Amino acid sequence: MTRPVLYSFRRCPYAMRARLAIASANVQVELREILLRDKAPEFLAVSPSATVPCLVHEDTVIDESRDIMVWALQQNDPEDWLQMPTEGWDIIDDIEGPFKTALDRYKYTSRYEAADKEAERSKASESLIDLNDRLKGQDFLFGASPKIADMATLPFVRQFANTDKQWFDAQDWTHLSQWVESFLASERFLSIMAKYPVWKAGDPTTVFPETNLAP
Numbered sequence: 001m002t003r004p005v006l007y008s009f010r011r012c013p014y015a016m017r018a019r020l021a022i023a024s025a026n027v028q029v030e031l032r033e034i035l036l037r038d039k040a041p042e043f044l045a046v047s048p049s050a051t052v053p054c055l056v057h058e059d060t061v062i063d064e065s066r067d068i069m070v071w072a073l074q075q076n077d078p079e080d081w082l083q084m085p086t087e088g089w090d091i092i093d094d095i096e097g098p099f100k101t102a103l104d105r106y107k108y109t110s111r112y113e114a115a116d117k118e119a120e121r122s123k124a125s126e127s128l129i130d131l132n133d134r135l136k137g138q139d140f141l142f143g144a145s146p147k148i149a150d151m152a153t154l155p156f157v158r159q160f161a162n163t164d165k166q167w168f169d170a171q172d173w174t175h176l177s178q179w180v181e182s183f184l185a186s187e188r189f190l191s192i193m194a195k196y197p198v199w200k201a202g203d204p205t206t207v208f209p210e211t212n213l214a215p
Contacts, residue, residue: 004029004057006068006208007043009036010195013155014065018053019192020151021069023209025076029055031208032199042201066092069148081148088142088149091131095153099127103156107163121167124160128176131157135175139182154183 006022006029008015022029034043034052047054048063055062055071062068073082102124105115131141131153140146141153157180161168169177183189196206 002058003205003207004055005032006030007032007034007040007047007052007054007056009034009052010193012036012052013159014051015053016155016192017152018055018065018068018072019208020155020188021072021081021148023188023192024079024081024151025072026078026209027072027075028207028209031196031206033196033206035198040200066096066152069152073148079145081146081151084142084147084149088147091141091149092152094127095156099124100156103160103163107159121164125171128157128160128173131179132173132176135179140179150179150183154180158184 004027006018008019008031010033032040032043034040036052039050043054044050046056046061048061051063053065053068055068057071062071070082077083102120105112105120106117106124109115109117109120134141138144140150142149157176161180171177191209197203199206
């Protein structure tokens with residue numbers, strides 16, 4: 001059986017969360033690492049948005065990271081990531097919407113006319129304060145184990161934190177910081193951040209995850 005193809009970029013938070021779900025599901029794909037400043041023509045030919053991640057499976061193209069996560073977990077969900085309250089999807093909506101809008105204007109202020117870096121940081125922080133409150137007394141957003149809301153959110157919180165790590169670490173969101181640090185130290189995160197050479201047609205196949213643990 002031909003494996004699905006995942007076009008990815010290691011440092012992209014959208015691609016990170018797709019890889020996190022695929023790794024959790026133990027659904028093996030052919031990983032093709034893309035160079036964003038020089039995108040492979042094969043990738044451009046299949047991706048409607050020309051952005052990563054993009055999953056190609058038989059005649060289907062899935063071009064949104066959340067949809068790739070759901071696709072993988074619908075194949076196999078051994079950690080029950082999809083078993084969460086509906087409000088988990090509201091958290092993801094906020095991260096993809098208002099939070100990400102403010103994050104981009106905070107991190108890349110010069111790209112946006114009239115953007116105020118501190119004001120945008122303050123807007124994004126409102127979402128993080130809410131997450132910190134939710135994490136009080138528990139390791140993850142909905143209890144003792146991660147759900148798709150955790151893993152769809154953490155790559156973007158990581159990006160926010162790294163924009164000004166000294167400022168981030170000085171804030172009074174202890175539970176949020178612990179959540180992020182535990183994620184960054186986890187075997188799962190480290191495994192999805194392995195470095196791969198940029199893919200070009202004719203290269204040997206890179207299988208991800210390397211070991212398929214699915215029963």
